[in-house]
Amino acid sequence: MNFAQKMKSYRQKNNWTQQEVAERLNVSRKTISSWENSRSYPDIFMLVQISDLYRVSLDDLLREDHKMIDSYKQEHEINKKERRTFIFSYIINVIMSVILLAKPVIMGNLTLRKFTWVLVLALIFNTVVLLKYIDWKRLKMKYGFYICWLVLAVMQFELTASSLSVMPGDIHNYLGYVSGRVTGYILFGFCVTATIWLYPQFKSKIEQ
Incomplete structure (x- = not known):
């Protein structure tokens, strides 16, 4: 499962809407939608906040998504x-x-x-x-x-x-x-x- 799929899965497990997640992370709903559809990735600081929000490790968030890891390396x-x-x-x-x-x-x-x-x-x-x-x-x-x-x-x-x-x-x-x-x-x-x-x-x- 890649990062986008995990984001959607974690959100659904908590019975949260994209708007609710956006408010908790202090970003727009479009940003959450963009992450869940692999159109963009959060920066490192935001990734830590996501990890804290869903109570999962950074390793769990990044694992198996090589495209995302390559994006961070390039950045x-x-x-x-x-x-x-x-x-x-x-x-x-x-x-x-x-x-x-x-x-x-x-x-x-x-x-x-x-x-x-x-x-x-x-x-x-x-x-x-x-x-x-x-x-x-x-x-x-x-x-x-x-x-x-x-x-x-x-x-x-x-x-x-x-x-x-x-x-x-x-x-x-x-x-x-x-x-x-x-x-x-x-x-x-x-x-x-x-x-x-x-x-x-x-x-x-x-x-x-």
Whole structure:
């Protein structure tokens, strides 16, 4: 008997409807139906809850269903790959953030603008990669996040503001340049703030 058949059998032995099981497991009735028809499988955490609900061992639930076991193995490999990608991207984000924060202080007006913008674009792209793999439920984006974002953006503006006063050209080119820089400061502040806020998740993945 495979997992789907066992789920239906255990439920019927307890004289429960799919809705009653769904309420006990805090999922939707469609989810229970999907499990009982082999359209999907519960995650490991939910599998433990099912084991407790029906008072059967995990071995009993998984035994004989090789397709389900292969699905868990595949999921485990995907999680490992995503974990490595997150760790690598986070470290790269930290390195680029430190360089961009220190660059105006170290080099002043001698900063190579093109190189700086390449780093900013790389930081933005890498942050997008990070956001793809984060656990949103664990991310606490409260007022502190926005305050930190604002402080970093303003700080970066203050450190490089002197370069805005020496830009040649007409008013239209100057305004375009300034607006581009301000947009860069806002995006840079967000990327660095996101990196700071993601540290707990980075730490937990390192410890896994």
